[in-house]
Amino acid sequence: MQQINKRSMVLWFLWAAIVPAGLYLTYQFYPPPEMDAWNVLAFTVLAILTSLMPLNINGTPMYLVQCVTIALFLKYGIFAEVLLSQLTVLVLLFRSRSSAPRSQRLPFNSLMFFVVSIIAGVTYMKLGGEIGSLDLVHVIAFGMIYEIVSIGANHLFLYLDDAIMGNDKSFFSLDTIWDFAITLLVFPYAITLYITEAYIGWAALLLLGIPFLMVAGLLQMYSSSEKVNIDLKKAGEIGHQLAARLSTDEVLDQFVIQVSDLLKSDYAYVIDYRDSQLQMLRMYEDNRFVDLNVPAVRYNKGIGGNVVVTGTSVIYNKKKEWADIASGYIPDDAESIMCTPVARNNKIEGVLLIASRKKYAYVDHQLQILDILSTYFAVSLEKAGYVQKAIAKSERCGLTGLYNYRYLDELLEKTMNRVKRGDLKNLSLVMMDIDHFKSINDTYGHQSGNDILIELARILEAEVGNEGTVARYGGEEFVILFPNYGKDLTMLFAEALRKKIEKHDFMIKNDLGTERMAMAVHITLSIGVSTAPDDSDEPNALIRNADRALYIGAKQAGRNKVAAYAK
Known part of the structure; x- marks a missing residue:
């Protein structure tokens, strides 16, 4: 907590020292041309709506708002683009789900967007780019330079921050490649938006903006459904692997490991429900099993107790949502929690609880995946029990219970x-x-x-x-x-x-x-x-x-x- 507060203080100090003065100097050195209020409003609305429709690629949200900011920059220059970028920071701050506190995210993202906008805009101007030009070759060539510099500066900023924080990450990551790829895809649209708006005014933003938002929405839906399909396929594979296990211990261990890996959880617990008590069966923390030294609690106590009583699964996005409910053992640094009943023959016999240190770590479709996996688990556990009984009968003397x-x-x-x-x-x-x-x-x-x-x-x-x-x-x-x-x-x-x-x-x-x-x-x-x-x-x-x-x-x-x- 002390480290978080220190980082927040440093970020706010840097923001206060750079952003306000930087905005003033930007206005002085690169004042915007006369701006049409309706045009600016249309650009702003389109940018906000686009910010609300990210694509989820490889688990990382990708935003298409640059197609609007490029067009705005080409028409009104650096100062206007900086202001619009700062506005989208606020939208993204409340739209994205992150474990980092907002006291860090706001100054960090605002500072990053500002620095990136200034670097890209000044590079454009110094290399000979002109604001308001309708020369197609000029616009495409210098516009592409602007966008490449912008993306490069953005990822350099993130890379340096990771280096300062001691995170070992490569500059040329998969996220960087995807960012460049998406830029190449949306850049032609940004140029088209800019040229069309120059000839027919703000109506061009409606003419091109509405179809673009519809396509962005469809892509977002496809991205989400594709993630669901991938998770369902993995859940099916886990189900087959569980069915192949011949002992209850193997089923328990395999289930906990596979679920924790699939849902990127820091903690996973299988809790048994019998004799009006909830007793821990497996504790899996940071990719390893730990000793079972947790006392049993009443069946109706805590998060697991609520799931047993109601028979329904739950998701908690942050600690504030479950802190007053928890009873028993949950790690202090846990934030997101997902919990589901484990039922066999329509009778609840246990609870599966997984947790992450990140806030908003789980989404609704993952809860459905967890329900499916719990069913696989219950069936495999029952099958393993029958197999063990059959093996015991074949290996044991029926009279004395000794091996035969x-x-x-x-x-x-x-x-x-x-x-x-x-x-x-x-x-x-x-x-x-x-x-x-x-x-x-x-x-x-x-x-x-x-x-x-x-x-x-x-x-x-x-x-x-x-x-x-x-x-x-x-x-x-x-x-x-x-x-x-x-x-x-x-x-x-x-x-x-x-x-x-x-x-x-x-x-x-x-x-x-x-x-x-x-x-x-x-x-x-x-x-x-x-x-x-x-x-x-x-x-x-x-x-x-x-x-x-x-x-x-x-x-x-x-x-x-x-x-x-x-x-």
């Missing part, structure tokens, strides 16, 4: 390849079997046996944690994979697990007894251990080795034992 043999087989092969590449030093496999499990089923019933399998699965998960992967190998057999575990460490784990299980009370209900009552039973495990690459570097061999250790080293040695494979 199919998943274990694929994981073992992948992990063994990591050992072969040198990414992992060791890989240990623990195979365990419940001793005398058939007798448990025969004595207490198969459901009681299932209860023991489920409870044992939970114990194994708790003991292994994130160190390895637990899977049900089949029946009463379980397997644990330990990446980067050597044989000694794995044997210590297996022995501690064996002791824990033999002391644990497994609570069951005796389905085969006269009274179906709860009771505690005890089981024991026989465990075999094999390690790669010491014992083998092939996945199937690692399993066979652990199985051999289990049955020969543990089962045949009396059960309730831990045995390591030995060559």
Whole structure:
């Protein structure tokens, strides 16, 4: 804020030192010829109307008002053109949407237009250009010099300002090229307007001005519709990319990144709505994800809450419009905000909020694009959820919830390849079997046996944690994979697990007894251990080795034992 105030003070000082005195000196050295009030009024009205119809090219507004100012300059000279340019500054100031404060934009643009007008006008006069000349060759040649100098001075002024502000921008940018191209297109019209007005008066401004304004309006509409079409095409591409994602996390991440990029947002947030609360799911700031450390708020609080309650999307152009509504986390430097509900099966399940540091960063058609993208997002999220459930069913044991043999087989092969590449030093496999499990089923019933399998699965998960992967190998057999575990460490784990299980009370209900009552039973495990690459570097061999250790080293040695494979 201090930097903004300092820049405003410098600009106003320069404006006060240059523009008023410059206007006086311009009038003294280049006084205008006698001016017809109706002509001047017609030129002024045409210039104002033209200023209200910019073309949006490559995201930058381009104004066609120079076709009027060129004609005015050729007829009345520098002073008249300076005054008209200063008037259009005011029009453009209120017409354009910019994040820069008006306290900077007004002195900056007024000073720039004044300096550019003086440089171009004086160059024209010094090179031999004449005001009011009707020599066509003279008018075209010197008029083109005037306009080229004007555009060059304008972009030089902007380039120097960027350099002073530390912005690394090239002088020959795409905007410069477009500016020159548009000048070449409108210059013939400006010459025609000047010559025609010289012969038939202000009526020429009506004769040529009305069609020109109509064409400018049509071009503006076409430019806007073309931007809409481009955004719609990009939205469709994003929808296809989301549909290709197979997990909810992938859909969430891809959606936030793509939307933020498409709408040139500094901030993007996906907020979940459930249990009467709004909880942050994703925070994407300045092209990177940040930690989710934001507390939940009531569903009807803040900007997101309003969207949930009303079910309608909103745009806020500047902070003053939403500052009193916001509740929860929004960055202090945010200005423009666009927020839309995320609905699935006609039920709002979340909110998408994007924000920009710029004022007036978003327009109405982008809100429609965001609605479309939110629909794509909801559908893709639902699809990813179904896919994940299907994958989970194919990879998990239906009884215990542990990974099944199919998943274990694929994981073992992948992990063994990591050992072969040198990414992992060791890989240990623990195979365990419940001793005398058939007798448990025969004595207490198969459901009681299932209860023991489920409870044992939970114990194994708790003991292994994130160190390895637990899977049900089949029946009463379980397997644990330990990446980067050597044989000694794995044997210590297996022995501690064996002791824990033999002391644990497994609570069951005796389905085969006269009274179906709860009771505690005890089981024991026989465990075999094999390690790669010491014992083998092939996945199937690692399993066979652990199985051999289990049955020969543990089962045949009396059960309730831990045995390591030995060559």
